[in-house]
Amino acid sequence: DGYRNTNQVSDDYRYQDGNYDAPNDGYYRGGDEPAQDEDAQSDVTEGHDEDDEVYEGEYQGIPHPDDIKEKQKKRAPAVDDEYRDRADLMAERMEDEEQLAHQYENIIEECGHGRFQWTLFFVLGLALMADGVEVFVVGFVLPSAEKDMCLSSSNKGMLGLIVYLGMMVGAVLLGGLADKLGRKQCLIISLAINAAFAFLSSFVQGYGFFLFCRLISGLGIGGTLPIVFAYFSEFLSREKRGEHLSWLCMFWMIGGIYASAMAWSIIPHYGWGFSMGTKYHFHSWRVFVLVCALPCIASLVALKFMPESPRFLLEIGKHDEAWMILKQVHDTNMRAKGEPERVFTVSYIKTPKQVDEFIEIQSSTGTWYQRWLVRITTTLKQVWDNVLYCLTAQYRMNTLMLAVVWFTMALSYYGLIVWFPDMIRYFQDEAYESRVKIFDEEEVSHFTFNFTLENQIHRNGEYRNDKFIGMKFKEVRFEDSLFEDCYFEDVRSSETFFENCTIISTVFYNTDLYEHKFINCRLINSTFMKEKEGCHIDFEEDNDFLIYLVSFLGSLSVLPGNIISALLMDKIGRIKMIGGSMLISAVCCFFLFFGNSESAMIGWQCLFCGASIAAWNALDVITVELYPTDKRATAFGILNGLCKFGAILGNSIFSSFVGITKVVPILLASSALVGGGLLALRLPETREQVLM
Numbered sequence: 071d072g073y074r075n076t077n078q079v080s081d082d083y084r085y086q087d088g089n090y091d092a093p094n095d096g097y098y099r100g101g102d103e104p105a106q107d108e109d110a111q112s113d114v115t116e117g118h119d120e121d122d123e124v125y126e127g128e129y130q131g132i133p134h135p136d137d138i139k140e141k142q143k144k145r146a147p148a149v150d151d152e153y154r155d156r157a158d159l160m161a162e163r164m165e166d167e168e169q170l171a172h173q174y175e176n177i178i179e180e181c182g183h184g185r186f187q188w189t190l191f192f193v194l195g196l197a198l199m200a201d202g203v204e205v206f207v208v209g210f211v212l213p214s215a216e217k218d219m220c221l222s223s224s225n226k227g228m229l230g231l232i233v234y235l236g237m238m239v240g241a242v243l244l245g246g247l248a249d250k251l252g253r254k255q256c257l258i259i260s261l262a263i264n265a266a267f268a269f270l271s272s273f274v275q276g277y278g279f280f281l282f283c284r285l286i287s288g289l290g291i292g293g294t295l296p297i298v299f300a301y302f303s304e305f306l307s308r309e310k311r312g313e314h315l316s317w318l319c320m321f322w323m324i325g326g327i328y329a330s331a332m333a334w335s336i337i338p339h340y341g342w343g344f345s346m347g348t349k350y351h352f353h354s355w356r357v358f359v360l361v362c363a364l365p366c367i368a369s370l371v372a373l374k375f376m377p378e379s380p381r382f383l384l385e386i387g388k389h390d391e392a393w394m395i396l397k398q399v400h401d402t403n404m405r406a407k408g409e410p411e412r413v414f415t416v417s418y419i420k421t422p423k424q425v426d427e428f429i430e431i432q433s434s435t436g437t438w439y440q441r442w443l444v445r446i447t448t449t450l451k452q453v454w455d456n457v458l459y460c461l462t463a464q465y466r467m468n469t470l471m472l473a474v475v476w477f478t479m480a481l482s483y484y485g486l487i488v489w490f491p492d493m494i495r496y497f498q499d500e501a502y503e504s505r506v507k508i509f510d511e512e513e514v515s516h517f518t519f520n521f522t523l524e525n526q527i528h529r530n531g532e533y534r535n536d537k538f539i540g541m542k543f544k545e546v547r548f549e550d551s552l553f554e555d556c557y558f559e560d561v562r563s564s565e566t567f568f569e570n571c572t573i574i575s576t577v578f579y580n581t582d583l584y585e586h587k588f589i590n591c592r593l594i595n596s597t598f599m600k601e602k603e604g605c606h607i608d609f610e611e612d613n614d615f616l617i618y619l620v621s622f623l624g625s626l627s628v629l630p631g632n633i634i635s636a637l638l639m640d641k642i643g644r645i646k647m648i649g650g651s652m653l654i655s656a657v658c659c660f661f662l663f664f665g666n667s668e669s670a671m672i673g674w675q676c677l678f679c680g681a682s683i684a685a686w687n688a689l690d691v692i693t694v695e696l697y698p699t700d701k702r703a704t705a706f707g708i709l710n711g712l713c714k715f716g717a718i719l720g721n722s723i724f725s726s727f728v729g730i731t732k733v734v735p736i737l738l739a740s741s742a743l744v745g746g747g748l749l750a751l752r753l754p755e756t757r758e759q760v761l762m
Contacts, residue, residue, distance in 0.1 A: 168762070170420040174381060175760040177396055177416055178307045183314075184403030187305055191314065193376055194298045195321035196369035197261060202325020203362045204264070204291045206621060208233055208284065209491075210333040213617070214355035219277045231718050232281055236288025238714035244293025245707020246453035249700055253301035253379045256703075260297060261370040263290025265363050272359035291366070292714070296706035303694045303702075304381035305399065308760055312639035315694065316687045320632045323683075325365065326625030332361050334618040381761070385699045389421050456704040460697070468696050469705065471753055473712055476689060478746030479652065480713040482659070482739035483682055485720025489735050490675040491620055492728040494668050498616075502545075558583065562602075620672055627676035631683035643757045644692040645750060651685035652747030659740035663732065685747075695756035 212226055221229070240260065248256040264287050271283035299315060306314055336358045380392035380399075393416070400414040460469050508527045515534040524544040531551040538558045543566035554574045561581040567589055574594045582602040635647060658678045665671045697705040724735045 170384060170422060171760045171762045173420050174384070175308055177419065178305070180415065181396060181400040182403040182407070183307065183310050185406035186399045186402040187310075187314070190302060190305060190376055191318060193369060193372040194302050195318060195324075196365045196372065197257065197294045197298050198318060198321040199325035199328065200261065200264065200363075200366035200369060201291050201294050202322040202625075203329045203365060204233060204237070204268075204288060206326055206329035206333075207268075207359060207362050209621070210329065210337065210618070211355045211359060214337055214353060215280075218353060218355075219275075219280065221277060225277060229281060229284065231721060232285045233288040234714045234718045234721070236285040236290075237292030238711045238718075240289035240292025241296055241707045241710040241714065242457075243289075243453075243707070245296035245710070246456055246704045247449070248293070248297045248300065248703035248707075249382075249456055250449055250452050253297055253304075253382055253703070254373065254376065255378070256293065257297045257301065258370065258373055260290050260293035261366050261373070263287070264294075265290075265366045265370060268359065268363040268366065272356040272363075292711075293707070295710050296703045299690050299694050300703040300706060301379055303761065304379040304699070308758070309640065311695070311761075312644065312691050312757065313636050315691045316632065316636035316639050319635075319683075319687045319690060320629075323625050323628045323632060327622060328365070329362060330618050330622035330625060333358055334622075336361065381699050384419060384421055387421050389419060393419060453704065456701055457708060459701055460705045460708060465697065465701075465705075468753065469708075471749055472689075472693060472696070472709055475648065475652075475746045475750045475753075476709045476713045477716040478742040479682070479685060479689065480716030481720045482655070482742045483686075483720070484717035485724035485735065486659075486675075486678060486739055487624070488721045489724040489728065490624070490671055491617060492725055493665070493732075494616065494620060494671050496728055497666075497668050497671070506545075563587070616668075620675070623672060624675050624679050627680045628683040629680075631680045632687065635684035635687040639688065639691060640757060643755050644688045644695075645753055645755050647688035648685045648692070648750040648753075649747045651682060651688070652743045652750065655682040655685065656740040656743035656747065659736050659743065662736050665732075685750075692753065692756055695759065695761065696754070698762040 208230055212221075212229065215221065215229075216226055219225075244256055244260050247259075267283045267287040267290065271280055271287060274280050274283060298318070302318060303311055303315060337355050377395040377398065378391070380395040383389075383392035383395070396416065396419075397414045400412075401410075404410055404412045459465070502525065506525050506527060508529070509531065510529050512528065512531045513533075514531070514536055516536065518537040518539060519541050520539050522542045522544060523546050525546075527547045527549065528551055529549045531548070532554075533552065533556055534554045536553075536556045538556065538561055540560045541562075543561065543563040545564065546566045548568045548571055550569070551571045552574075553571065553576050556573075556576045557579075558577065558581050559579045561578075561583060563582055566583075567587050568583075568591050569589045571588070571591045572594070573588075573591060573596050576593075576596045578596070578598045578601075580600050580602060581598075583598075584601065631651075635651075639647060655678060658674065658681050661677070662671075662674050665674050693706050693709055694702060723738070727734050
């Protein structure tokens with residue numbers, strides 16, 4: 071009995087809870103396990119269910135015994151991975167990912183939908199709200215900032231487009247990095263960049279530096295959209311994904327409403343600021359820029375308390391971290407439901423084969439900047455490889471079709487969003503010009519003008535020994551008139567010109583009647599003394615309240631479309647939602663031919679925005695679902711970057727036709743929507759598929 075063969079010895083040494091236990095009496099007992107008392111057994115297999123035999127003990131880094139056997143079976147071929155063909159490794163990884171996708175879907179269903187998802191919903195909603203605010207900020211501050219910075223029309227146009235340019239670059243770059251560095255980390259970087267440069271832009275005085283700050287601020291916020299949707303979707307089960315991603319889109323609308331309300335509350339109050347000498351001015355519009363950074367800062371702080379996406383962690387082989395996060399999600403939701411006793415039953419999750427080689431650079435290798443340069447270039451190369459992967463045979467057709475749909479949607483939507491306010495302003499200008507007062511051959515002498523002259527044309531007049539003191543000319547034109555022995559003091563003017571006039575022995579003291587305002591005039595013995603300092607550009611007097619009201623109503627009008635799309639997204643599917651919404655929006659465009667007044671344009675704008683929002687929501691959902699986890703944020707970033715390029719083109723093209731014709735913008739927008747909507751119907755439906 072004291073002698074046993076090798077097989078008997080191996081039977082005696084049984085793996086239990088990470089320790090090898092052998093019989094303490096030295097005798098073979100035929101495989102019978104020593105008896106344990108009840109308390110000891112409870113400690114070893116806490117949460118063990120006798121009915122289904124599932125290992126439910128608290129996870130302490132020790133795998134399930136059954137999983138050890140599976141790993142031992144796979145250990146032999148793993149040694150030879152470096153000698154295997156890359157195609158074989160990729161095929162094995164694809165098989166692993168498919169198994170993980172279905173297992174992960176079951177895990178998320180077990181975790182349930184509750185407090186954790188709603189907390190993350192509001193945290194990511196603030197980030198999406200910051201993206202919506204960023205689109206409106208520049209448009210609201212331009213009427214005030216143009217006076218502080220003396221911006222020409224070309225400067226204003228560049229400032230309006232630079233934000234979209236930054237967002238285009240940020241979407242591609244930060245979206246790609248999110249697939250390599252993680253959703254949470256890249257979203258924090260994105261929000262931090264936006265908050266820092268938005269804050270800085272409110273204090274800078276020069277146009278060039280302000281332009282640079284808004285560019286980098288746009289680059290930061292551009293990464294939020296692809297990361298937010300990829301991040302949130304990986305905590306949602308299949309049956310909840312379409313609806314709750316659509317609810318999340320509402321925060322973009324809330325961002326527009328927030329920006330409109332803050333602009334109306336702050337910018338008109340010019341006393342909300344301070345000055346330091348004559349060079350530094352901090353006016354109310356700068357306060358507005360600061361307030362607009364608050365959603366971004368709030369999201370940045372709250373995000374520090376949220377975990378990384380477990381789906382991403384599993385994709386890069388971090389099984390233990392992913393397991394702990396999923397258990398946190400499960401326990402949080404169960405406690406909120408009043409079922410804290412329910413135990414997380416998952417002990418092991420499939421992890422895909424790791425193919426990429428990551429070489430850790432030793433601290434003794436080269437200088438610090440050389441090591442960082444290698445890391446950065448390696449990461450950027452991996453991002454570029456992901457971009458190219460989206461154009462491989464497997465995804466090429468879907469990527470190209472989605473690209474066309476995103477582009478046509480952005481071209482028409484952002485083009486019309488700019489065109490609507492410009493057309494309203496054009497109607498205002500037409501109405502203003504129709505009320506112009508014309509004075510012919512008037513003769514005025516020894517009179518003092520100390521009040522405002524507005525919207526007038528004076529032809530062939532004669533003004534002798536008159537005084538113009540402490541007054542303002544607004545939209546006033548003098549044609550073929552004579553000024554003799556007149557005196558102008560402390561005069562301010564806007565859109566005021568003297569054409570073919572004769573000015574004799576006249577003094578101009580402390581006025582802004584600069585040389586360019588005298589067109590083909592003869593000045594004889596006239597003197598200009600102490601001209602007003604500052605900008606020499608005339609600015610249009612905008613109706614600020616109407617600008618804020620139009621933006622507010624346009625943002626609010628998407629609320630019904632958001633609600634309908636959220637409720638129907640999982641019922642009628644993503645494809646029908648995109649196609650139907652875009653075709654209805656195209657029909658709305660044709661009604662713009664009948665918009666011949668301010669109220670009509672505002673009404674059609676609200677109708678168009680309300681109809682098109684469902685397509686935007688469905689596009690966000692289907693883009694998330696069509697691509698695998700390690701390419702999801704990259705693909706979303708590419709398509710969203712293309713969307714911002716379409717926005718730049720739309721803004722430039724549509725605004726150039728204001729006051730010329732309505733036919734081209736309307737036909738261009740409607741044809742783009744019809745083409746994109748019909749093409750969208752050829753995309754695959756993703757309503758029933760799990761996240762790969």
